[in-house]
Structure formats: structure tokens, C-alpha cells
Amino acid sequence: MFQPVSASANLPRQEEEVLQFWKERGIFDQSVEQRREKNTGRFVFFEGPPTANGMPHPGHCLTRAIKDLFPRYKAMRGYLCERKAGWDTHGLPVEVEVCKELGIHSKEEIENFGIEPFIHRCQESVWRYMQQWERLTERLGFWIHLKDAYVTYHQSYVESVWWSLKNLFDRNLLYQGHKIVWWWAQGGTALSSGEVGQGYREVADPSVYVLFPLVDETPTRRASEDQSASTSLLVWTTTPWTLPSNQFAAVHPDLEYATVLDTETNQRLIMAAALVETIAGKIKRELKVESTCKGKDLIGQTYLPPFEYFYQPKQQLSGKVGIQSKSTPKSELEWDANNPAKPHAFVWAGGVGGRKTELLDGKHEYIAWRVVAADFVSTDSGTGIVHIAPAFGEVDYELLVNERRRFKSGMGPDLICPVEADGKFNFEVTEYQGRWVKDCDKDIIRHLKDANANWQARNLLYHQEQYLHDYPFCWRADEDPLIQYPRRSWFIKTTAFKEAMLANNEQINW
Numbered sequence: 001m002f003q004p005v006s007a008s009a010n011l012p013r014q015e016e017e018v019l020q021f022w023k024e025r026g027i028f029d030q031s032v033e034q035r036r037e038k039n040t041g042r043f044v045f046f047e048g049p050p051t052a053n054g055m056p057h058p059g060h061c062l063t064r065a066i067k068d069l070f071p072r073y074k075a076m077r078g079y080l081c082e083r084k085a086g087w088d089t090h091g092l093p094v095e096v097e098v099c100k101e102l103g104i105h106s107k108e109e110i111e112n113f114g115i116e117p118f119i120h121r122c123q124e125s126v127w128r129y130m131q132q133w134e135r136l137t138e139r140l141g142f143w144i145h146l147k148d149a150y151v152t153y154h155q156s157y158v159e160s161v162w163w164s165l166k167n168l169f170d171r172n173l174l175y176q177g178h179k180i181v182w183w184w185a186q187g188g189t190a191l192s193s194g195e196v197g198q199g200y201r202e203v204a205d206p207s208v209y210v211l212f213p214l215v216d217e218t219p220t221r222r223a224s225e226d227q228s229a230s231t232s233l234l235v236w237t238t239t240p241w242t243l244p245s246n247q248f249a250a251v252h253p254d255l256e257y258a259t260v261l262d263t264e265t266n267q268r269l270i271m272a273a274a275l276v277e278t279i280a281g282k283i284k285r286e287l288k289v290e291s292t293c294k295g296k297d298l299i300g301q302t303y304l305p306p307f308e309y310f311y312q313p314k315q316q317l318s319g320k321v322g323i324q325s326k327s328t329p330k331s332e333l334e335w336d337a338n339n340p341a342k343p344h345a346f347v348w349a350g351g352v353g354g355r356k357t358e359l360l361d362g363k364h365e366y367i368a369w370r371v372v373a374a375d376f377v378s379t380d381s382g383t384g385i386v387h388i389a390p391a392f393g394e395v396d397y398e399l400l401v402n403e404r405r406r407f408k409s410g411m412g413p414d415l416i417c418p419v420e421a422d423g424k425f426n427f428e429v430t431e432y433q434g435r436w437v438k439d440c441d442k443d444i445i446r447h448l449k450d451a452n453a454n455w456q457a458r459n460l461l462y463h464q465e466q467y468l469h470d471y472p473f474c475w476r477a478d479e480d481p482l483i484q485y486p487r488r489s490w491f492i493k494t495t496a497f498k499e500a501m502l503a504n505n506e507q508i509n510w
Helices: 011-025 027-033 058-076 092-102 109-115 114-124 132-137 153-170 194-196 240-245 273-283 393-406 437-449 495-501
Strands: 083-087 145-151 174-185 189-191 200-213 231-235 248-251 256-262 265-272 287-294 323-324 346-348 370-373 387-388 463-476 476-483 483-492
Touching: 011 027, 011 132, 058 132, 092 109, 092 114, 109 114, 145 153, 153 174, 174 393, 200 240, 200 437, 231 240, 231 387, 240 437, 248 393, 256 273, 265 273, 273 287, 273 463, 387 393, 437 463
Parallel strands: 083 145, 231 265, 248 370
Antiparallel strands: 174 189, 174 483, 200 231, 200 463, 248 387, 256 265, 256 287, 323 346, 463 476
16 A cells, blocks of 8 residues: 655655656645635735846755745635746846956947847847756745736737836836936946945045035125135035035035135134044144034035036026026026026026025925035034035935925926036036046046145145045946946836725735
8 A cells, every 4th residue: 555665865866856747747736726716815926036047056945945935825725826837038247247258348348249139149148048947946845827928029028018107107106216226437327336236346536625615695706706715614625536426415404514724824714523533633734613503404405516517617697597407408408587597407406696496384495515414424423514516426316306395396406417428527517528427536526635636726635645445346347347327117006006906906915
């Protein structure tokens, strides 16, 4: 009646015997069909697709075992659960494999090779290790329909994605915005967090302490006048190339800030009180504390940015000062007195004589180049005042978005981004146009220091040193540093989506 049991069990062989039993009798298919006529309900399972152009490894065993767990549990509860496998046939893993074969790595090299031939090579690469993947899946006992898998480059799949997006768009649940990503400029693509983590190494970057002179809001004064402005914010950054894109200076509202006198230069500076001694040690001279205040008392004060590219002080326009929209050629600048927020003309910004714009609460405030509050500001390093360039930092961009919400619709600050996707400055930054941004650090520092060169006709560089820290490089091209960059992206209003579904009495499985 029973087969004899061996005293030395061969577990791998027993597993293969079970797999053969399942296969011969169609156990998986039977488990599905037995539940088809029941009314328990359906549990839909689409596999998050792996890419078959690389060999599977032990990590894949874990994820595939976990994927198998949930539909099995639902099937045991009586649900009809048809498991649909999938294959990811596009994206960076495939492109990297093909680029290695061709000996190329940049976007330009791919374009020179030919987009269509490159796509065909990627499609061929996708299926290189298909048999090993199917063998692994079966060997693990992962019950899933491999023969009916969806493939992401198939037209049916692509059309299903467009169908979904169209439905969201028709419901006004799709909107366009920016996402700050780690960007490989030479290859023209963003990297995931996992990919970025593979490329960190220690580097020495320039660490600069820059003066942001505060503005005395006297309507008759020009932005470039009164070169003996008494007080400046002392701002620290390790990315000098982002200074032309400065829009705000951030302070922590609860920190204590000191106004100090540099007796050697006769300059008054504002910095975190806790860092006065540290900075005095760096410059090797005394900084005399004259007064202190909380960060919240600095919020709203305006200053002169280190570069004039977007401040436009030379455009007098009835004494008004504006910021040029990125999409406006300099030859087409104009000011419409009846429509100061006119698109592609001037968006009003901070500065001497700058026009204040109405907030939602009825108050008025300068759009840019003013002190704002930020909880992420600390005294761990720097000066306690953070240079904010929203185009090149995730928390910086979040701050910009929050600032926009305070203004009436269409009146908030625009995003300043004078850098193209190839990592080079565009025409808006005239002195550095066409140059890779990180190559411009030294020249930008010299420009700040040269009173005869910068627009404020004063030395804006207070102190300079080297800063040793970890910085990410592209793991596919280890000599290419990454930059944070704003990519225009589409987003789904998830909260509004849920409310719309509930309003229509549509079932939601969250």
C-alpha cells in the first residue's frame, strides 16, 4: 500500500518528484478551476515583472517565494486566483547589457548607433536567460501561468497603459509637475535610489561662504545702488554651480541667529549663533556679536542674489524689478502694467523696488529672493542659513511647492532652471553657456570674488575651503558625477482619485 521510505532522504529529488506529480496531473490548473464556480470572489494577481536578460540569483528566490505566498493564501480561502506572469522588457537593465556589448554608454552614442537597431538589440537581449528564469520559477514551486505572461513591449500592454492614463486624464486626475531626480547627464536618464547607492565615493568639493546682502526696501533705490549695505546673510554651499539659480535663503524658525561685526572688513553678517565661534576659527579673526534674534524674525526679509541673470536689475521698467521666465527669449522681455503676472514676461520677484504679490490670506509678499522657514536647516555644518535652488535639490523643490501654495493661483514663484538635460548651462547664464555645470565651480567662485566682474561690484565670497564628503557617481560610468535635476513628470491625484471612486460608489481595494 505504501512505498518504502528511505533511511536517507534526498530532499532535492523529493521536490522534483512533487513537481513532476503536479505537472502530470495539472494540480495548479485544477486548483484554479475548482474555485471558478464558487461565489467567494476573485483575487487578481499580476506579477511585478522581472527582467530576463540577467541570470537569476538568490535574491530573486526570496522575492518569487513571497509573490507565491499571497495568491496561495487567497486560493486557500476559496478565491478564484488566476496568476498572470509578466516580463519587464524595457528600461535601464536591458540598455546597460546592450551598451556593454556595443562598448558605448552615453545617450549620444546610442543615437549614433541608431534608435531602431538599438531597440532590436534590446529585445533580443531580453530573452537571453528565459529558460533559466522559467526553470527557477518551476523549481521553487511558484504557481503562476508562465505561458500566458504579459510582456511590456507588446502592443497590448502599451495600449493598456495609455488606456489607463486616458481614463485618469478624462477624470482630471492627471497633472504635470516636476520631480527632482538623481540625473546622469551624459546618458540622459534618471537613476533609481538603488542605482544611486551603488556609486557613492568620497570626494573633495569646494565649500564656499557667500554674502547675500539684505535689501533696504526703499522704493526709489535701485538694486545695484548703495554698495555699503550694512548687513548680509552668510550662506554656505558645496555646489557653487547652483548659485545662479538661487531663489531663497532658508533659516530654521526656532534657531537663534546672531548679527556679528567682522572688525577687519567692517561687514555685518547674520549666521546661526551656535556657529559664530566655528566660523571665526575658519577665518582666523574675531566676529563680534552685536545682537541676536530667532530665525522666525528673519523670515520675509529680502536680499540681493549673487547673480543677476534672473533678477534683471538693469530692466528698470518704471522702477520695477522682475524675474525672467525660462521660456522667454531675452529679446522678447516686456512688462505689462495691467498684467504683472503675465506668462512668459515677468514674474515679480524680491529685491529693491520689486513688486509684492498677493497671498491667499490677502497679505502681500515678494515672490523670490527672501528668507523663508525650513525645518531641515541645522547647525551641524555651514552657517545655519541654507542656499535654496529648487531645481537642484529635492527638499529645495518641496520648499518651492509649499511657497507656491501660499500665493493666489498663477502668482507664485516659477522654477528657475538654466541647465539643460545634458548638464550644461543654457543661454540664460551667458558667461557659462554650453559648459558642464560642475566644471564651472572654480570660475563661479572667482566671479563672486571679483568686484570688477560681479553685478554687485563687491566681493561676495567671504570664505572658501575644501569639503570632504560622499558623492554619487553613475555606476555604469564611474567617472560621471550625478546631479540632482528637475524632470517634468506626470502625477496622479491619488487622494482625489479615491474620493471620486467613493462618490461613484465604485469599489476600491486598497
